[in-house]
Amino acid sequence: xxxxxxxxxxxxxxxxxxxxxxxxxxxxxSERVLSIVIPVLMVILAIGAWQAHIVINExxxxxxxxxxxxxxxxxxxxxxxxxxxxxxxxxxFLALGIALVGGVGLAIILVQSRWIxxxxxxxxxxxQVTPMIAIAPLLIIYMPDTQSALLTCAFxxxxxxILSNMVAGLKSVDHNLLxxxxxxxxxxxxxxxxxxxxxxxxYFAAGLRIGGGLSLIAAVxxxxxxxxxxxxxxxxxxxxxxxxxxxxxxxxxxLVLLMVTGVAIFALTSLISWVLLHRxxxxxxxxEN
Amino acid sequence: MxxxxxxxxxxxxxxxxxxxxxxxSLDVRRGEFLSLLGPSGCGKSTxxxxxxxxxxxxxxxxDWPSSQISKKGLPEGDVGFVFQEPTLxxxxxxxxxxxxxxRLRGVSKKDADPAIMEVxxxxxxxxxxxxxxxxxxxGMKMRVSIARALVTKPKLLLMDEPFAALDxxxxxxxxxxxxxxxxxxxxxxxxxxxxxxxxxFLSNRIVVMRARxxxxxxxxPLVTSAVRDEHYRTSEEYRATTDTVSRALQEAIMRGAxxx
Numbered sequence: 182x183x184x185x186x187x188x189x190x191x192x193x194x195x196x197x198x199x200x201x202x203x204x205x206x207x208x209x210x211s212e213r214v215l216s217i218v219i220p221v222l223m224v225i226l227a228i229g230a231w232q233a234h235i236v237i238n239e240x241x242x243x244x245x246x247x248x249x250x251x252x253x254x255x256x257x258x259x260x261x262x263x264x265x266x267x268x269x270x271x272x273x274f275l276a277l278g279i280a281l282v283g284g285v286g287l288a289i290i291l292v293q294s295r296w297i298x299x300x301x302x303x304x305x306x307x308x309q310v311t312p313m314i315a316i317a318p319l320l321i322i323y324m325p326d327t328q329s330a331l332l333t334c335a336f337x338x339x340x341x342x343i344l345s346n347m348v349a350g351l352k353s354v355d356h357n358l359l360x361x362x363x364x365x366x367x368x369x370x371x372x373x374x375x376x377x378x379x380x381x382x383x384y385f386a387a388g389l390r391i392g393g394g395l396s397l398i399a400a401v402x403x404x405x406x407x408x409x410x411x412x413x414x415x416x417x418x419x420x421x422x423x424x425x426x427x428x429x430x431x432x433x434x435x436l437v438l439l440m441v442t443g444v445a446i447f448a449l450t451s452l453i454s455w456v457l458l459h460r461x462x463x464x465x466x467x468x469e470n
Numbered sequence: 471m472x473x474x475x476x477x478x479x480x481x482x483x484x485x486x487x488x489x490x491x492x493x494x495s496l497d498v499r500r501g502e503f504l505s506l507l508g509p510s511g512c513g514k515s516t517x518x519x520x521x522x523x524x525x526x527x528x529x530x531x532x533d534w535p536s537s538q539i540s541k542k543g544l545p546e547g548d549v550g551f552v553f554q555e556p557t558l559x560x561x562x563x564x565x566x567x568x569x570x571x572x573r574l575r576g577v578s579k580k581d582a583d584p585a586i587m588e589v590x591x592x593x594x595x596x597x598x599x600x601x602x603x604x605x606x607x608x609g610m611k612m613r614v615s616i617a618r619a620l621v622t623k624p625k626l627l628l629m630d631e632p633f634a635a636l637d638x639x640x641x642x643x644x645x646x647x648x649x650x651x652x653x654x655x656x657x658x659x660x661x662x663x664x665x666x667x668x669x670x671f672l673s674n675r676i677v678v679m680r681a682r683x684x685x686x687x688x689x690x691p692l693v694t695s696a697v698r699d700e701h702y703r704t705s706e707e708y709r710a711t712t713d714t715v716s717r718a719l720q721e722a723i724m725r726g727a728x729x730x
Contacts, residue, residue, distance in 0.1 A: 355557065357553050357555060357557040358557055358559065360519075360524050360553070361551070361553070361557055361570075362574070363523075363524060364522055364523065364524060364549070364551050365570070365571050365574045365575075366574070367574045371574055375570070375573065375574070376559070379559070379561045379562075380559070380561070382561065460561070460602055461560045461561045461602050461603075461604060462560070462561075463604075
């Protein structure tokens with residue numbers, strides 16, 4: 182109610198067009214419940230159909246396990262799978278972290294001068310276009326250990342989308358706002374912190390979401406290509422290993438863990454981008470009609 | 471009256487070969503409400519930007535007889551600028567946008583708050599400190615922009631066709647408000663516009679410019695004792711003023727065309 186009063190007051194003070202101010206539209210509760218129930222129900226149905234298919238057609242477990250077998254494998258093989266999950270998670274997040282720092286940092290350096298950009302951009306592009314799976318075996322040779330080789334692979338893949346998005350973001354600052362900052366005698370540093378970085382947040386969020394997904398994929402692909410074993414083995418190695426041993430329930434369990442990790446990363450990066458943008462950016466707003 | 475800023479033989483040649491201004495000289499005196507009026511492309515915005523220090527003149531000088539000059543040749547904190555667009559930071563709320571000039575000077579949030587609230591109250595937006603620009607109407611965004619320009623208590627306010635994109639009623643309301651602020655604060659205003667009516671309503675001096683190259687064509691002091699309100703808009707005096715100004719503008723446009 183207080184909103185209505187304020188807006189009426191504002192309209193009186195601010196002229197006619199102020200009445201178009203904010204109309205917050207909220208979907209009804211039943212709509213919201215349905216938006217959760219429908220996808221969950223569909224997934225449950227699909228899993229049920231899978232279980233029914235295995236049971237009814239008597240598919241052997243070494244061809245395709247039933248969902249219950251996978252759950253059992255998750256439970257009984259947790260001792261083997263959880264250290265591998267940790268290894269994969271560590272590589273993924275470390276790579277993403279370094280890619281974020283490196284991508285944003287290098288983007289800031291690149292936009293300082295056209296010459297720096299011309300000098301450094303070829304390397305960034307070459308790194309990006311070279312298929313990572315082809316250089317992974319080389320990295321194994323050059324890097325001191327497998328872990329750092331995997332980390333490098335995941336970093337290289339996650340780094341470029343963050344870099345190119347940030348460069349685009351830092352370059353597309355409103356010219357009038359740049360003029361305004363110049364007018365008030367803002368230093369280079371102040372312009373960066375108070376104008377260029379905040380205005381590139383939408384680009385950063387896009388880079389983060391792409392980079393987050395890619396870093397997990399790259400961590401897995403690199404492990405396939407590089408191969409690893411023993412204590413430091415990640416989920417990709419468990420996939421290969423279970424395949425060779427025809428232990429399909431465990432293979433599926435490892436796959437489920439990877440999927441859950443991917444979904445979690447997507448949810449996390451989406452949440453971060455929502456937190457950064459929901460108050461002001463079009464991408465995070467509902468249309469008001 | 472003391473001179474706030476003085477342009478001496480200022481020319482501006484853009485890198486694409488356009489001569490936007492040629493030998494423009496103008497003295498702006500303290501307390502004036504000066505409108506720069508002219509056809510589009512006559513260099514009035516360019517002149518304003520040069521005064522603000524956004525882009526140096528190709529030749530000629532800008533003097534600030536009574537101001538402290540910073541390293542960049544700009545008067546320290548003496549100038550507020552209102553752009554054609556509101557030019558607000560969408561990620562900052564109203565308070566944060568108005569805080570910007572003070573923030574860039576290193577004033578803490580706590581110390582800045584009284585000045586920010588005072589200036590927001592004077593533009594009628596005291597209840598909207600937490601609103602984001604996207605939640606505001608065009609007129610309200612312009613008010614935030616004006617508040618931001620005034621928060622440093624500048625001696626000179628530069629306005630570059632600030633209300634051109636607004637509807638007629640909102641524009642009249644904002645014109646009234648700018649006049650009120652001008653009277654209350656005694657600030658000097660340079661107001662760029664292409665509207666004869668707006669300039670005649672607001673100013674006590676109208677400088678008509680001609681185009682290609684941009685030059686001062688006529689300098690019309692308007693001395694009126696009338697209170698500029700709704701009645702003034704329909705008065706005989708206002709009609710006579712707009713006639714004079716229209717004629718000067720027509721001549722300026724004709725000369726501009728012949729000059730080419």
